[in-house]
Amino acid sequence: MKIVINTAAFCLITFSLVAAEEKPVTFVPAKPDPLVGDWQGKGSHYVAQLYFAEDGKYQANLLKEFDTESNVVAVLKGSSSGKGVAFEGDGWTATADAKEFKGQKGGDTFQLQHITRTSPTLGAKPPQGGIVLFDGNNLDAWAKKNGKQWLTEDGPPQWKIVPDGAMEVVPGTDCIITHQKFGDCHLHVEFRTLGLPCNSGVFIQTRYEANINETYGRLDRAPNGGFDNCLPSSGKPKIRPSLPPLAWQTFDIDFRAPRFDANGKKNRKRPSHGTFERSKNL
Numbered sequence: 001m002k003i004v005i006n007t008a009a010f011c012l013i014t015f016s017l018v019a020a021e022e023k024p025v026t027f028v029p030a031k032p033d034p035l036v037g038d039w040q041g042k043g044s045h046y047v048a049q050l051y052f053a054e055d056g057k058y059q060a061n062l063l064k065e066f067d068t069e070s071n072v073v074a075v076l077k078g079s080s081s082g083k084g085v086a087f088e089g090d091g092w093t094a095t096a097d098a099k100e101f102k103g104q105k106g107g108d109t110f111q112l113q114h115i116t117r118t119s120p121t122l123g124a125k126p127p128q129g130g131i132v133l134f135d136g137n138n139l140d141a142w143a144k145k146n147g148k149q150w151l152t153e154d155g156p157p158q159w160k161i162v163p164d165g166a167m168e169v170v171p172g173t174d175c176i177i178t179h180q181k182f183g184d185c186h187l188h189v190e191f192r193t194l195g196l197p198c199n200s201g202v203f204i205q206t207r208y209e210a211n212i213n214e215t216y217g218r219l220d221r222a223p224n225g226g227f228d229n230c231l232p233s234s235g236k237p238k239i240r241p242s243l244p245p246l247a248w249q250t251f252d253i254d255f256r257a258p259r260f261d262a263n264g265k266k267n268r269k270r271p272s273h274g275t276f277e278r279s280k281n282l
Contacts (some may be wrong), residue, residue: 029195030245034098039112051217067241119250136165145175183257216242
């Protein structure tokens with residue numbers, strides 16, 4: 001299931017699947033840029049992520065490794081300099097162009113090249129007996145959500161299918177939900193974000209939201225893949241495995257629904273839970 005997110009919110013529910021558009025915002029589309037993305041070099045002790053900060057200038061995170069906990073070495077701010085961009089921060093100086101990102105701090109150096117990382121489950125075929133909710137051809141499995149009545153259908157979805165076979169959020173048309181209802185499940189979602197801001201998510205049973213945010217490189221934002229609305233702050237993801245804007249990414253969620261006794265009382269000895277794989281081999 002491929003979804004393009006270009007505005008306020010997307011969500012998906014296993015009592016119904018949902019995608020939402022909230023308050024009007026000023027949307028800034030992402031544009032292909034030869035410097036934005038992941039950088040890595042043979043023999044280097046470091047990797048890096050380059051992106052546009054909110055002030056519109058380049059920023060670079062120098063990291064020990066991709067997608068690991070407490071991996072930030074330095075944050076460098078960029079400014080245009082001739083044919084490339086000059087960076088400095090936390091005692092480091094560096095330069096970047098389309099071919100190379102290199103820098104130094106005293107006797108410590110790095111020399112990196114632009115790379116493209118891909119989720120290992122991108123394009124995965126559905127397992128035998130799996131239910132395909134979107135195959136790139138139609139939205140027959142979906143309905144428009146009826147405002148704040150999250151599990152009530154309100155006619156056909158008003159999102160659109162774009163030429164490459166993805167569904168795209170249409171601003172002002174509310175979430176979409178599935179006709180079919182689910183309990184325990186494995187859910188595979190493919191998505192990409194097209195700019196800022198992006199406040200989206202996959203909602204499971206309208207209670208459990210797995211965030212989709214445009215947070216690539218941003219150390220002060222809630223990480224993608226967090227169940228922020230149903231977990232304490234200690235339960236938030238401790239790593240940030242987002243891929244750059246415009247890149248296709250994946251969620252793979254194993255969900256176990258809550259159990260109830262004969263009187264409808266929730267069994268707290270057998271609570272709901274989910275496990276999460278986000279874009280990489282987490």
